Amino acid sequence: xxxxxxxxxxxxxGPPRRSRRTSGYYRPRTEIDEQTTLGHxxxxxxxxxxxxxxxxxxxxxxxxxxxxxxxxxxxxxxGLQWTVLGCCLYPPLVLLARWYVRRAERNERDxxxxxxDR
Amino acid sequence: MNQFAVPAVAxxxxxxxxVGAFGLRISRTTSDFYVASRTVGPRLNAVAISGEYLxxxxxxxxxxxxxxxGPDMLWYPVGYTAGYLVILLFVxxxxxxxxxxxxxxxxxxxxxxxxxxxxAGAFVVGVGWLYLLPQLQGAGLTLAVLTGAPDPLGGIIVxxxxxxxxxxxxxRSITFVQAFQYWLKVTALLVPALFLVLAWQGDxxxxxxxxxxxxxxxxxxxxxDDRLDxxxxxxxxxxxxxxxxxxxxxxxxxxxxxxxxRLDRGTRLTFAPGDPVPTATHGSNxxxxxxxxxxxxxxxxxxxxxxxxxxxxxTMGLPHVVVRFYTSPHGVAARxxxxxxxxLIGAFYLLPPxxxxxxxxxxxxxxxxxxxxxxxxxxxxxxxxxxxGDLLGALVAGxxxxxxxxxxxxxxxAVAGVLAQDVLPxxxxxxxxxxxxxxxAVPLAASVLVxxxxxxxxxxxxxxxxxxxxxxxxxxxxxxxxxxxPGAAAGMLVGGGSAFVAVTATMAGCPVDGxxxxxxxxxxxxxxxxxxxxMVLVSLATPGRIPARTAAILARFHLPEEVRAEAKx
Numbered sequence: 001x002x003x004x005x006x007x008x009x010x011x012x013x014g015p016p017r018r019s020r021r022t023s024g025y026y027r028p029r030t031e032i033d034e035q036t037t038l039g040h041x042x043x044x045x046x047x048x049x050x051x052x053x054x055x056x057x058x059x060x061x062x063x064x065x066x067x068x069x070x071x072x073x074x075x076x077x078x079g080l081q082w083t084v085l086g087c088c089l090y091p092p093l094v095l096l097a098r099w100y101v102r103r104a105e106r107n108e109r110d111x112x113x114x115x116x117d118r
Numbered sequence: 119m120n121q122f123a124v125p126a127v128a129x130x131x132x133x134x135x136x137v138g139a140f141g142l143r144i145s146r147t148t149s150d151f152y153v154a155s156r157t158v159g160p161r162l163n164a165v166a167i168s169g170e171y172l173x174x175x176x177x178x179x180x181x182x183x184x185x186x187x188g189p190d191m192l193w194y195p196v197g198y199t200a201g202y203l204v205i206l207l208f209v210x211x212x213x214x215x216x217x218x219x220x221x222x223x224x225x226x227x228x229x230x231x232x233x234x235x236x237x238a239g240a241f242v243v244g245v246g247w248l249y250l251l252p253q254l255q256g257a258g259l260t261l262a263v264l265t266g267a268p269d270p271l272g273g274i275i276v277x278x279x280x281x282x283x284x285x286x287x288x289x290r291s292i293t294f295v296q297a298f299q300y301w302l303k304v305t306a307l308l309v310p311a312l313f314l315v316l317a318w319q320g321d322x323x324x325x326x327x328x329x330x331x332x333x334x335x336x337x338x339x340x341x342x343d344d345r346l347d348x349x350x351x352x353x354x355x356x357x358x359x360x361x362x363x364x365x366x367x368x369x370x371x372x373x374x375x376x377x378x379x380r381l382d383r384g385t386r387l388t389f390a391p392g393d394p395v396p397t398a399t400h401g402s403n404x405x406x407x408x409x410x411x412x413x414x415x416x417x418x419x420x421x422x423x424x425x426x427x428x429x430x431x432x433t434m435g436l437p438h439v440v441v442r443f444y445t446s447p448h449g450v451a452a453r454x455x456x457x458x459x460x461x462l463i464g465a466f467y468l469l470p471p472x473x474x475x476x477x478x479x480x481x482x483x484x485x486x487x488x489x490x491x492x493x494x495x496x497x498x499x500x501x502x503x504x505x506x507g508d509l510l511g512a513l514v515a516g517x518x519x520x521x522x523x524x525x526x527x528x529x530x531x532a533v534a535g536v537l538a539q540d541v542l543p544x545x546x547x548x549x550x551x552x553x554x555x556x557x558x559a560v561p562l563a564a565s566v567l568v569x570x571x572x573x574x575x576x577x578x579x580x581x582x583x584x585x586x587x588x589x590x591x592x593x594x595x596x597x598x599x600x601x602x603x604p605g606a607a608a609g610m611l612v613g614g615g616s617a618f619v620a621v622t623a624t625m626a627g628c629p630v631d632g633x634x635x636x637x638x639x640x641x642x643x644x645x646x647x648x649x650x651x652x653m654v655l656v657s658l659a660t661p662g663r664i665p666a667r668t669a670a671i672l673a674r675f676h677l678p679e680e681v682r683a684e685a686k687x
Contacts, residue, residue, distance in 0.1 A: 043673045050676060051597055054207035061203060065196075067424040078189055085192035086471040090464035093203050097457045100207055104453060108678040115681060 042115060049107045057100045064092060120499060122512030123264035130516040131279050131304065134523055137295045138283035160451045164458030166293045167442045169300030171198070171459070173525035174256035174467055175577050177303060177518050180304075180467075182490035184474025185482070190418070191474075193425050195467035199460060201433025206456040209434050211449035212596045212675035219536050221440050221588060228595045230665045231603035237610055239540040241587050242437045243557075244618075246533035248580040249436065250526060250561035256491065257522040258565070261491040264515050270566045276519070277562045280526045284534065285551040292527050293445070299524040300462065306517020307469040308509040310498045315477055324479060333482070334389045340483040342385045347378050348486070356393065360385025387486075396484040417636035422639030425578075431646055432581035435588025438528030441535060448679045473497055494518070526558075533557035535545045579621040586645040587614025590653045596675055598654075602664050605657030613649020617641045 071080045131242035161212045176198065183191035221242050226235040254273030261272030283295060318324075342360070354374040358367040361382035362374070381387075389395075433439060446452040477484065480500050484490045495518065498510035537553035587610040594601045594609075620641040637644065657664075665671070 008300055016192055034661075039673075040669055043669070043676060047597065047672065047676050057207055058204065061200065065200065065426065069193075069419055069426070080473070081189040082192070082475070083191060085196055087468050090194050090199060090467065093199055094457070094461045094464055097203050097206050097460045101453050101457055104211070105450060108450075112681055 003093045034040055034087075042111075046107065053100060053103045054105060057096050060096060061093075065089070119517070120264050120508050120511045122508050125521045127261070127264075127275075127514035127606055130519045130523070131275065133298070133302075134279060134520070135283060136293055137298050138286065138292070140294060160446065160455040160458060162293065162297055163442070163445055163451075164455045165300045166296040167439075167455065167459045168462040168466070169296035169298070169303065169524045170292075170438055170442065170528035171463060172300065172303055172521060172524070174253050174260075174518065174521045176470065176513045177307070177521035178256060178260070178465070178491045179252075179577070180470040181473035181477055181494045182484075182492075184471060185493050186479040186485040186490045190422060192471055193422060194429065195470060197426055197429025198433065199464050199467060200430050200551050202456055202463065203459050204430050205434045205439070206453060206460070209592050209596065210443060210452045210456045213440065213592070214443045214446050214452035215675050215677075215679070216671075217674070219441070219444055220320050220532065220539065220589075221435070221437065222536055222540060224440075224595070225591065225606065226552075226638060228665075228671060229601070229603045229606055230667070231606075234603045234606050234610075236540060237607050238588075238591065240533055241435075241583070241610060241614055242481040243533050244538045245435065245580050245584050245588075246437045246529045246536075246557070247561045248576045248583070249438075250499045250529050250533075250558070251576045253522045253526045253529070254561055254565040257519065259489065259491055260495060260515060260522070263489060263495055264511070265393035268558035272519075272522075273562060274564050276522045276526055277558045279523060281554050281558050284527055284530050285545045285554040295527065296524045299520040300466075302520045303517045303524075304466055304469075304522070306513050307466070307473070307494075310514050311469055311472045313499060314501055315472065318476060318479070334391055334393045334395060338389050338483050340387045340389065340486045342381045342383060342387070342486070347380055348374075354393070355390075357388040358385065389483070395478075395485060417633060420636050420643065421640045424643045425535055427646060428578065428581045428585050428640070428642035430585075431589040431642070432583075432585035434592055435584030436580070437536070438525070440588075442528075443530045450678070470494070479651070513630045530554055530557045565616075579618070579625070582617040582621055582640075582642045582645065583614045585642050586649040589646065590649040594650070594653055594657075596672075598657075599668055599672060600656045600657055600661065600664060601653065602660045604660045604663055605653045605655075608656040609649050609653025612652040613645050616648060617645040620645065643686070 068084065176195065180191065180195055183194060213224065216227050216229045217223055220239075220240040225238040226232070254276055254476060257272035257276040258269045260273070261267045262269050284292060293681060301431045353371075353376060356372060356374075358372045359369050360367060362372060362385060363379050371424070443452050446455055473494045476497055477490075480495060481493055484493050484496070495511065495514055498514060499507040501507065530555075534550060534553035534557040537556050538550040541556075542549040542553055590609050590613060591606055595606070620638040624635065624639040
């Protein structure tokens with residue numbers, strides 16, 4: 001350990017969050033930690049927004065996939081069925097997944113911003 | 119017979135052991151064993167998950183199914199893929215944040231109930247064994263078709279290699295093995311597919327593959343290896359030698375009327391070009407592609423929707439799929455991993471239909487002889503004569519073995535995890551190894567002893583049971599505050615139990631016809647709602663049993679880690 005203040009190591013960290021937390025007694029984060037009614041309301045709101053995102057995407061999935069067996073049964077065009085089921089459904093599935101992840105992560109970011117009051 | 123098949127399979131087995139041994143050197147702690155210490159990055163983890171998920175049913179079964187039953191069967195790969203989207207939407211991140219190792223752990227963390235935990239454990243072991251059975255059978259078929267080895271040998275090889283790698287290295291080494299096997303499987307289907315498509319074009323690109331029903335393109339002799347019931351939708355003219363409907367023929371023309379005809383073992387049928395390929399109902403000689411075939415003919419639309427629901431919702435409850443989410447470092451990574459998995463398996467599933475379509479053109483008689491699952495294995499030699507075809511065939515065989523090995527490892531891992539934690543006395547690595555042996559011994563014994571059962575139905579059964587038991591447990595457990603332990607137990611028992619009974623009844627040949635048969639063969643459409651409904655109603659009827667810490671537990675499932683990490687400190 002060097003005694004010379006000139007080359008002493010300095011610890012660099014992010015903004016000291018804990019000090020902000022103690023400053024206001026009604027802060028959302030404290031509410032969540034201590035499991036008060038208000039804290040539950042915050043968690044519920046996050047769950048609701050995440051569930052809404054999931055249900056939206058699954059509704060799109062149902063609308064996309066649901067009518068297909070009926071369609072194939074009425075049109076009876078084997079070529080169409082081969083094309084749609086063989087390759088055309090996979091890209092929309094991946095796109096739906098990416099869209100959901102973006103939305104879910106945005107919900108979480110909004111939530112963090114809310115509870116940290118930034 | 120393919121003289122390169124044995125070296126190719128041996129090479130895959132040796133490579134699997136070597137890659138597993140590489141993992142062994144860095145697998146030290148109990149946490150390494152179960153969840154690779156939760157440090158697997160999204161990219162490696164996604165490849166490993168895909169490698170584990172693409173089973174023999176995907177590698178061989180889909181092409182065989184399409185060959186026998188036409189494009190309706192393409193719903194299987196779509197369902198296997200979309201199942202991951204459903205996991206992503208409702209399960210992935212919260213499941214990871216729940217911090218549990220296995221499904222029983224999840225049940226206990228959420229409901230604080232030992233009985234529910236044990237029930238979930240029993241379901242995991244049951245579904246895992248059901249799913250292991252076709253892997254071992256498929257391995258046996260692959261080896262038997264390519265080398266003429268006795269049927270159980272392939273299954274025994276897979277069992278030994280899997281037990282050795284899993285018991286030695288646990289999850290850490292499995293991760294590397296499975297990532298390696300994903301790329302192996304893609305290569306083993308992609309490279310021959312390219313050559314096959316070139317050969318098809320060289321043949322003048324005939325388009326008959328999409329015709330319904332498939333027709334023979336040239337004179338083809340079909341030898342019936344096992345007694346079978348032939349179902350004809352239109353009159354059939356063929357030259358027959360052997361016994362049909364109890365009458366003996368010697369190179370005579372037979373005109374068979376529409377309906378069901380029984381062909382005895384050793385009968386040979388010669389078809390002329392343009393003859394439609396009849397469909398066969400196999401009484402005893404099951405394969406991955408004869409799965410519940412007869413159920414489809416009665417209520418095709420109902421069967422299709424049943425299949426869609428079972429695969430979409432059943433994926434989340436497969437034990438080897440769920441256990442993988444615990445290996446992600448956090449919830450956000452679990453989500454991103456799932457997206458990558460969707461893309462990887464979606465890309466893979468573009469390939470089996472190519473084999474199915476070409477099989478309908480060049481090997482339509484496989485559906486009659488009862489080994490349509492071998493279509494992927496036999497097509498290269500059938501379409502490309504000489505050394506090239508043999509080499510490509512060997513590559514496919516290696517890939518097929520990789521498929522059996524990787525899925526079997528994942529399932530063994532998951533089942534062994536449950537056995538080690540809930541059945542055996544303590545959690546150490548030694549008991550995990552014992553659990554591994556137990557996890558594999560039961561399905562291996564079953565596959566050797568009851569080789570003739572329509573084992574492929576086990577895949578459909580596993581999906582239906584998992585969709586009607588674990589799907590309600592996971593979805594309601596993650597999103598519904600009022601779930602109670604009695605509700606969860608009742609829902610799993612009623613939903614999963616009824617699906618199990620229904621499919622077992624059809625497999626056992628319960629003498630019912632028409633609508634009832636379709637209802638029993640494809641139970642997901644009623645058993646999944648039944649599972650959900652029971653879980654909700656019993657939970658609402660027992661409001662006093664809501665676990666005390668439900669709010670805190672749900673907060674842990676859903677809060678982003680950055681909020682939670684500081685909440686702890």
